[in-house]
Amino acid sequence: xxxxxxxPSVSAAPGQKVTISCSGSSSNIGNNYVSWYQxxxxxxxxxxxxxxxxxxxxxxxxxxxxxxxxxxxxxxxGLQTGDEAIYYCGTWDSSLSVSGSWLFGGGTKLxxx
Amino acid sequence: EVQMVESGGGLVQTGGSLRLSCAAxxxxxxxxxMSWVRQAPGKGLEWVSGISGSGGxxxxxxxxxxxxxxxxxxxxxxxxxQMNSLRVEDTAIYYCAKDxxxxxxxxxxxxxxxxxxxxxx
Numbered sequence: 453x454x455x456x457x458x459x460p461s462v463s464a465a466p467g468q469k470v471t472i473s474c475s476g477s478s479s480n481i482g483n484n485y486v487s488w489y490q491x492x493x494x495x496x497x498x499x500x501x502x503x504x505x506x507x508x509x510x511x512x513x514x515x516x517x518x519x520x521x522x523x524x525x526x527x528x529x530g531l532q533t534g535d536e537a538i539y540y541c542g543t544w545d546s547s548l549s550v551s552g553s554w555l556f557g558g559g560t561k562l563x564x565x
Numbered sequence: 566e567v568q569m570v571e572s573g574g575g576l577v578q579t580g581g582s583l584r585l586s587c588a589a590x591x592x593x594x595x596x597x598x599m600s601w602v603r604q605a606p607g608k609g610l611e612w613v614s615g616i617s618g619s620g621g622x623x624x625x626x627x628x629x630x631x632x633x634x635x636x637x638x639x640x641x642x643x644x645x646x647q648m649n650s651l652r653v654e655d656t657a658i659y660y661c662a663k664d665x666x667x668x669x670x671x672x673x674x675x676x677x678x679x680x681x682x683x684x685x686x
Contacts, residue, residue, distance in 0.1 A: 454609065487672035489610070496660055496676040497602075497610065508674060540610055544669040551624040552668055554600065554612035 455480065456541055456557035463563035464531055472526040472560045474541030480555055484544040486524040488517055491559075492537045500539075501526060533564050567591035569661045569677035576683045577651055585646040587661030587677055595619070595639040598664035598671060601646045603657035604679075613659075614646060617667040624668070629655075651684045658682075 457475040464470040474486065488501040499508055501517035504524065516527040524541055541557040573585040587599070600615040614635040616623045623635050632651075637644040644661060659680050662673035 484669055485672070489673070491610075496679055497673070498676070499672065499674050502665070502672040502674070538609075542610075542612075542672070544671065546669070553624070553626045554615065554671065556602075556610040556612065559609040 454556070454558040455545065456543065456555050458541060458557040458560045460558070461561040461563060463565055465565045466531050466533060468531050469527065469529045470531060470562065472539050472562070474524045474526070474557050476522050476543065478522060479547035480543050480545040481519065481524055482522040483546070486517065486519050486541055486543045488526045489540045489542065490537045491540065497540065528562070531564050536562055536564050567663065567675045569663065569675060571659065571661050571677045571680035574659065574680035574682045576685060579651065579653060579684055579686045581651050582647070582649045583651065583682060585648070585659055585680060585682070587644045589642045589644070589663070592663065594642040598667040599637065599644040600662045600664050600673065601635065602660045602662050602673070604660070605654070605657040615664060615667065615671070616644060622667060648682070653684050653686055656682060656684045
């Protein structure tokens with residue numbers, strides 16, 4: 453059971469919009485930046501969103517991030533079949549050990565119907 | 566182009582040791598923290614260690630503290646993960662990741678392709 457809670461799966465049709473939630477607490481999301489990662493089948497994770505809502509160069513603006521309180525959300529518009537992947541949220545947590553610890557959510561599998 | 570290439574994985578018995586290496590290129594290596602993240606078969610991502618750009622500070626989750634150590638050689642642009650007292654549950658793909666910061670505020674902007682570590686009983 454991850455400290456950061458994500459839905460196991462979400463689905464939507466091509467061209468539609470989907471959101472993926474990531475719920476935490478004040479010791480992690482509530483006081484730290486959130487980043488999001490996309491892992492296509494058989495590949496390494498890839499950074500999609502950093503510092504809650506910023507996109508690295510090369511990431512299309514179909515991907516967006518937001519944070520409110522102790523929750524964060526990844527949004528994907530104009531869904532494409534190539535977006536089928538597992539999406540992970542991540543953030544720092546200051547309570548799990550003396551020096552702090554990096555956390556990932558359990559991952560959400562996006563199914564494009 | 567930023568690249569990280571992991572090596573040193575393989576099959577080891579329970580209680581054994583393994584040393585992973587990650588050779589980095591394409592960025593000013595000593596200016597950045599580095600981390601190792603693992604993924605057990607069919608499971609999610611788990612961060613297992615981080616090290617500051619100078620190598621002077623390291624951090625680990627409780628699940629590997631005391632068994633894993635991380636170090637780096639900035640003259641060779643390489644980061645290492647020494648894994649001792651290995652357990653079956655350490656079986657995973659291990660990824661090397663470039664950190665944008667050390668500790669709070671960090672995120673992983675580049676990842677290696679991963680290396681498989683299998684611990685058998």
